[in-house]
Amino acid sequence: MLIxxxxxxxxxxxxxxIQKAAQRIVDTYKNGHKVIVVLSAQGDTTDDLIAKAKExxxxxxxxxxxxxxxxxxxxxxxxxxxxxxxxxxPAISLNAVQVGISAFPxxxxxxxxxxxxxxxxxxLERNSIVIVTGFQGINQYGDISTLxxxxxxxxxxAIAAEMQADLCEIYTDVDGVYTADPRMVKNxxxxxxxxxxxxxxxxxxxxxxxxxxxxxxxxKYNVRLVVRSSITDAxxxxxxxxxxxxxxxxxxxALDRETAQITLIGMKDDPGMAFKIFSFMAKNKISVDIIxxxxxxxxxxxxxxxxxxxxxxxxxxxxxxxxxxxxYSHIMHDANQAKLSVVGAGMATNPGVAAAMFEALSDANISxxxxxxxxxxxxxxxxxxxxxxxxxYVHNRFFEQGVEF
Amino acid sequence: MLIxxxxxxxxxxxxxxIQKAAQRIVDTYKNGHKVIVVLSAQGDTTDDLIAKAKExxxxxxxxxxxxxxxxxxxxxxxxxxxxxxxxxxPAISLNAVQVGISAFPxxxxxxxxxxxxxxxxxxLERNSIVIVTGFQGINQYGDISTLxxxxxxxxxxAIAAEMQADLCEIYTDVDGVYTADPRMVKNxxxxxxxxxxxxxxxxxxxxxxxxxxxxxxxxKYNVRLVVRSSITDAxxxxxxxxxxxxxxxxxxxALDRETAQITLIGMKDDPGMAFKIFSFMAKNKISVDIIxxxxxxxxxxxxxxxxxxxxxxxxxxxxxxxxxxxxYSHIMHDANQAKLSVVGAGMATNPGVAAAMFEALSDANISxxxxxxxxxxxxxxxxxxxxxxxxxYVHNRFFEQGVEF
Numbered sequence: 132m133l134i135x136x137x138x139x140x141x142x143x144x145x146x147x148x149i150q151k152a153a154q155r156i157v158d159t160y161k162n163g164h165k166v167i168v169v170l171s172a173q174g175d176t177t178d179d180l181i182a183k184a185k186e187x188x189x190x191x192x193x194x195x196x197x198x199x200x201x202x203x204x205x206x207x208x209x210x211x212x213x214x215x216x217x218x219x220x221p222a223i224s225l226n227a228v229q230v231g232i233s234a235f236p237x238x239x240x241x242x243x244x245x246x247x248x249x250x251x252x253x254x255l256e257r258n259s260i261v262i263v264t265g266f267q268g269i270n271q272y273g274d275i276s277t278l279x280x281x282x283x284x285x286x287x288x289a290i291a292a293e294m295q296a297d298l299c300e301i302y303t304d305v306d307g308v309y310t311a312d313p314r315m316v317k318n319x320x321x322x323x324x325x326x327x328x329x330x331x332x333x334x335x336x337x338x339x340x341x342x343x344x345x346x347x348x349x350x351k352y353n354v355r356l357v358v359r360s361s362i363t364d365a366x367x368x369x370x371x372x373x374x375x376x377x378x379x380x381x382x383x384x385a386l387d388r389e390t391a392q393i394t395l396i397g398m399k400d401d402p403g404m405a406f407k408i409f410s411f412m413a414k415n416k417i418s419v420d421i422i423x424x425x426x427x428x429x430x431x432x433x434x435x436x437x438x439x440x441x442x443x444x445x446x447x448x449x450x451x452x453x454x455x456x457x458x459y460s461h462i463m464h465d466a467n468q469a470k471l472s473v474v475g476a477g478m479a480t481n482p483g484v485a486a487a488m489f490e491a492l493s494d495a496n497i498s499x500x501x502x503x504x505x506x507x508x509x510x511x512x513x514x515x516x517x518x519x520x521x522x523x524y525v526h527n528r529f530f531e532q533g534v535e536f
Numbered sequence: 537m538l539i540x541x542x543x544x545x546x547x548x549x550x551x552x553x554i555q556k557a558a559q560r561i562v563d564t565y566k567n568g569h570k571v572i573v574v575l576s577a578q579g580d581t582t583d584d585l586i587a588k589a590k591e592x593x594x595x596x597x598x599x600x601x602x603x604x605x606x607x608x609x610x611x612x613x614x615x616x617x618x619x620x621x622x623x624x625x626p627a628i629s630l631n632a633v634q635v636g637i638s639a640f641p642x643x644x645x646x647x648x649x650x651x652x653x654x655x656x657x658x659x660l661e662r663n664s665i666v667i668v669t670g671f672q673g674i675n676q677y678g679d680i681s682t683l684x685x686x687x688x689x690x691x692x693x694a695i696a697a698e699m700q701a702d703l704c705e706i707y708t709d710v711d712g713v714y715t716a717d718p719r720m721v722k723n724x725x726x727x728x729x730x731x732x733x734x735x736x737x738x739x740x741x742x743x744x745x746x747x748x749x750x751x752x753x754x755x756k757y758n759v760r761l762v763v764r765s766s767i768t769d770a771x772x773x774x775x776x777x778x779x780x781x782x783x784x785x786x787x788x789x790a791l792d793r794e795t796a797q798i799t800l801i802g803m804k805d806d807p808g809m810a811f812k813i814f815s816f817m818a819k820n821k822i823s824v825d826i827i828x829x830x831x832x833x834x835x836x837x838x839x840x841x842x843x844x845x846x847x848x849x850x851x852x853x854x855x856x857x858x859x860x861x862x863x864y865s866h867i868m869h870d871a872n873q874a875k876l877s878v879v880g881a882g883m884a885t886n887p888g889v890a891a892a893m894f895e896a897l898s899d900a901n902i903s904x905x906x907x908x909x910x911x912x913x914x915x916x917x918x919x920x921x922x923x924x925x926x927x928x929y930v931h932n933r934f935f936e937q938g939v940e941f
Binding site (some may be wrong): 146150186188202203205206209210213217223224226229250253393480 | 599601606610655751869
């Protein structure tokens, strides 16, 4: 088989962990498989580099920040090759230029545009274990664009897709996908399988096990994903086309603390108003999530939406600069919001899920600020200080009371 | 003017030093010059990365070590670009791939094979300050080869040569080239000018101000070099074709502590004996320095030569593996040797220089183990423990007694 194995930053944080991961890679290789490894930067390297940059320039250029951050993966990959050599097996590290991972020039949050992989083929043919830097691509100017947080997952899946790998294993510090964050909910249960769509919702909604773009890509190219622990030999969770969980409505509960709410007060009620704002946001590459427009017959309206906390300052800045164009009277914003979501392929046909969720929050005396629903999820925006309690109440409602709808 | 400015690791060791160097670069730019900056890795970064590698694998692959080390310069260059941006000026960092610095695949000690510089031209045309990673090139496999210790000097001179720069300034933690190491000899004097040839001898002989390959390259392409302090505004030393020092015989004294002596005992006295050994060493990329062959009419001879300490283990290993091919009875070696040299364009026509040097060492009661001479230098091999005293006595003899020959 051809197997892609991705190890996150915590799984290669120090020499000891690199050696453990190397042993796991070699064990797979010894079983007769061809192995491509994708690595993140070690432990807190990326954060440390960002701190170093900000010491020198509080607003570093994104192009230079990418140039700086990309060194982290190159280091972990070279060190991993050395660790595998020490175990007596052939390995070679390759960065994004060497592999031929092309990306769009959206520094700090690029998307992969094309994969070449010739070099990977030729190194695999020489029986080498190939170790690839995650998180980065080369844009049309020959510059490095990083893929955003969690981008190494995307690199791993993109390589698995391009190389038609039999399996893409994501090694992390949890041993699978749970019904809720086990650090918050001690009764959280590990899922044996989950569908791409459900995983996609969970990933987009703040369950940090997998990066959402990697799941999108896996779904698009039908890459069989497994989320596994880099420490234990526990089985992990398989992410694939069809989940077998006919009996469950809900697969999991996700929490995203990095949510900020922005409200534009006093907008002129033109028919194209929402289009104007959100096409403007899209042009500036800012993802907007939940959107609510005030109801009523006044000639002015309010519009409220959420962005990720890290985009809050940029968004406010952008909106203020274009106040006249957009046409509102003033802005309000709140960085201390959290988005709580329940996800499950079974909920589409069952209106009782939303009611059960609202009931659990009401029992916990937690106010809901915004609501958003899709075919397979319900999200609510709540105050961040209520977040953990909300997760426990909602998890209890769906997974511990065992209620039928 | 087009000016290349190279800053060594100690000149960019922390945020504060990067900001100081950025100010100096910007001052040059504000004077209307086009500026290309070449940087080493920050402070001890390279050593720290090597230590990290050896923790994982005591004998790391040189290819992977280069992949690892090359990240150091990429980091310092990105940080420098950010520091210049903060001062309000345009700057862009470029690594060896982006510039197009081709190197031979001799990992850890590569030579530059070709420079493209198209990207540098286009960035300069946009009025950007261009910041280039020193110390590294890309070989024909698309892999990174580093240029060996001090390789950033070579990068700076190679760029200055290719771009036909008016000046190549080497910023370092000393403010010029001295008659001897000022840390050892307190009366050491700074030279206003020195010729390429003299600088070349000093550099090869252990005066660590400039990397010898960079001086060779500067001589070959007639690049005007200035060695200057990154801390003070002192004038520095100009390195150029013709030195003006008609009145001086000796330009400086150099000490190389990283010298080891190897002796092959009992070699068959074939006519091709020396050729056989040293072509063998050359094939294995080990530089041999002073060579002495025992004199006498026996059918077996001894041959003694020096290598740099870092190559000692490899050399012994190689010689032992090829004992039968080379044909000797046993090997002796001594890592605790130092090479003391006096350098000066004026000495060729003056036999008194050697005599004065030997006299000074005799006054200090220091034994000479080997002697080697060229047109413009005399080197002696002495025990390392005598090294500092030897420098002081010899400096005193030539620069303080003011003796005419």
